[in-house]
Amino acid sequence: MRPARALIDLQALRHNYRFARELSGAKALAVVKADAYGHGAVRCALALESEADGFAVACIEEALALRAAGIKAPVLLLEGFFEANELPLIIEHDLWCVVHSLWQVEAIERAQLHKPLTVWLKLDTGMHRVGLHPKDYQPGYQRLLASGKVARIVLMSHFARADELDADATENQLAVFEEARQGLVAECSLRNSPALLGWPQVPSDWVRPGIMLYGATPFEVPQAQADHLQPVMTLQSRVISVRELPAGEPVGYGAKFVGQRPTRVGVVAMGYADGYPRHAPTGTPVMVAGKRSHLIGRVSMDMLCIDLTEVPGADIGSPVELWGKQILASDVALQAETIPYEMFCNLKRVPLDYQGE
Numbered sequence: 001m002r003p004a005r006a007l008i009d010l011q012a013l014r015h016n017y018r019f020a021r022e023l024s025g026a027k028a029l030a031v032v033k034a035d036a037y038g039h040g041a042v043r044c045a046l047a048l049e050s051e052a053d054g055f056a057v058a059c060i061e062e063a064l065a066l067r068a069a070g071i072k073a074p075v076l077l078l079e080g081f082f083e084a085n086e087l088p089l090i091i092e093h094d095l096w097c098v099v100h101s102l103w104q105v106e107a108i109e110r111a112q113l114h115k116p117l118t119v120w121l122k123l124d125t126g127m128h129r130v131g132l133h134p135k136d137y138q139p140g141y142q143r144l145l146a147s148g149k150v151a152r153i154v155l156m157s158h159f160a161r162a163d164e165l166d167a168d169a170t171e172n173q174l175a176v177f178e179e180a181r182q183g184l185v186a187e188c189s190l191r192n193s194p195a196l197l198g199w200p201q202v203p204s205d206w207v208r209p210g211i212m213l214y215g216a217t218p219f220e221v222p223q224a225q226a227d228h229l230q231p232v233m234t235l236q237s238r239v240i241s242v243r244e245l246p247a248g249e250p251v252g253y254g255a256k257f258v259g260q261r262p263t264r265v266g267v268v269a270m271g272y273a274d275g276y277p278r279h280a281p282t283g284t285p286v287m288v289a290g291k292r293s294h295l296i297g298r299v300s301m302d303m304l305c306i307d308l309t310e311v312p313g314a315d316i317g318s319p320v321e322l323w324g325k326q327i328l329a330s331d332v333a334l335q336a337e338t339i340p341y342e343m344f345c346n347l348k349r350v351p352l353d354y355q356g357e
């Protein structure tokens with residue numbers, strides 16, 4: 001059997017969830033959209049279900065998969081509904097629904113609903129993606145209440161630059177939020193992972209941790225709170241071939257690496273078809289046989305090459321960690337000019353093995 005695997009440590013997931021709740025002192029929706037950032041939404045939600053205040057997903061399809069697996073906790077649709085005909089299903093399955101645009105307010109006003117909705121009313125505080133314009137926020141809120149179709153409204157917004165700890169943008173967005181919600185007596189939710197970890201002054205009755213649940217830092221710089229996270233996914237494989245090359249010989253497609261010295265090359269069963277980033281360059285860290293080494297040459301579809309020159313103990317069959325508890329996904333991401341979010345979501349073909357049920 002091909003040795004490429006992603007181990008998913010559910011104990012670490014629970015640790016990170018508890019940490020999110022303790023650090024924020026708030027209720028926490030575990031964000032399990034996009035198949036729990038590639039970690040498997042149903043398995044992750046089941047592992048958290050006994051303690052989670054709720055879950056958040058992108059769309060009703062993802063929510064129904066959780067309900068079909070028996071998840072009873074609240075589930076929030078982060079993009080709300082895409083078409084008004086989803087509203088009866090949202091009610092039937094007891095889902096919570098973001099309202100981010102006026103057309104959704106109108107659709108709710110027109111809908112025939114036999115039970116009231118729970119709405120998270122999103123304000124655009126400066127990200128300028130979705131969310132009501134500040135001038136529409138209080139009118140939108142009042143219209144939802146007046147419609148008689150909404151039982152409860154949580155006030156929410158989303159930060160564009162909370163991962164930049166020295167930027168003013170987060171404070172500016174918060175100021176827009178505070179102004180727009182003046183006089184409304186309702187719970188609020190602002191903090192995603194970087195805001196939860198890095199912006200303790202931001203209020204939030206509900207936090208929405210995503211990437212931090214999976215144990216990856218959202219920051220590009222060291223951050224004290226992020227050090228408490230435990231990586232959940234270990235992407236691993238094995239060395240399947242070893243060769244000794246004299247100095248001057250190239251390795252891999254495009255001859256992107258040419259050894260300056262005699263080089264012992266290990267070939268690992270892992271490639272971009274598994275979701276390993278193709279743009280990870282020579283020098284990207286890996287662990288092999290318990291020692292730190294690095295990639296050489298281009299990542300190919302099913303294989304990649306690593307330097308075994310300084311790891312004489314490594315041979316065919318030696319275990320390789322591409323990322324996990326020793327090689328942080330965030331460090332690989334920096335090298336490959338991407339983010340752990342994308343690396344996790346890109347994972348495919350590799351079987352997931354769950355531990356720590």
Ligand SMILES: *Cc1c(COP(=O)(O)O)cnc(C)c1O
Pocket residue numbers: 031033078158191192193194208209210211212218
């Ligand atoms: C995805 C998402 C989150 C989670 O973000 P992280 O940075 O992964 O913590 C929170 N809120 C909203 C609205 C989202 O879309």
